[in-house]
């Protein structure tokens with residue numbers, strides 16, 4: 394069996410895994426994200442221990458960002474301008490590469506999750522394919538034309554400009570950069586600030602859900618119009634509220650208003666905007682899939 398290492402690096406917790414795929418998970422550990430030195434130290438301890446009994450072929454990392462993903466850059470693999478205290482300009486891959494002596498491949502947490510869902514989950518055979526996470530932050534990973542999308546930097550769909558009706562939603566958003574961007578209006582903490590209680594405690598019939606769905610639908614509609622994805626997965630903590638799915642689907646149909654003449658949108662949208670098939674393992678399994686790419 395070919396085995397790989399994976400790290401899902403999140404702002405609150407880290408998940409490390411050794412696996413050959415979703416059905417061949419050998420070991421997994423999670424610990425809180427503290428300082429870079431301590432956190433990277435714990436990653437090294439886990440993989441060093443695992444490598445005493447397993448040969449790993451490569452290490453894949455899906456990380457919070459923003460990240461420098463330009464292989465020609467002297468700061469390749471760094472977390473760059475994150476607002477997370479202590480983590481600005483952190484070399485995430487240097488020590489791992491040096492001490493584990495493995496090929497390391499890194500991408501955004503959401504690109505990794507997109508690859509995970511593409512490889513083993515709801516994105517199989519779908520190109521372009523988009524993965525959103527709607528949780529503490531909002532992120533968007535894109536796989537298109539056979540690969541994960543990078544460019545000037547990488548897609549930052551969580552900060553998409555939103556149309557907000559101040560009558561319906563007087564909350565001005567809380568993104569430190571943009572105020573009422575997508576993340577500023579629709580992330581879990583945005584819901585918490587707007588309604589004065591955590592999203593998971595809001596009742597099913599609360600108007601919060603229709604408003605939330607309308608922001609998600611704005612972003613999804615814009616992506617349908619720009620990239621013409623073949624399927625869209627909506628993941629992350631907030632999307633555990635299953636009632637959001639039908640609301641988002643109806644809003645997308647209403648916003649597109651018959652313009653995108655595909656039966657997938659007009660009739661089969663239930664199969665188009667879907668939850669992640671890998672659940673909360675999309676990110677870490679996607680990082681296993683990233684590691685597999687290090688060798689091809």
Ligand code: ADP
Nearest residue numbers: 528529530581582591592593629630631633634
């Ligand atoms: P992270 O984004 O930190 O990886 P999550 O995707 O679980 O973690 O997102 C956490 C956010 O999602 C929090 O703001 C929380 O309030 C919200 N959240 C978590 N679970 C639920 C739920 N079942 N319903 C609504 N919101 C939730």
Ligand code: ZN
Nearest residue numbers: 552568571574
């Ligand atoms: Zn923003």
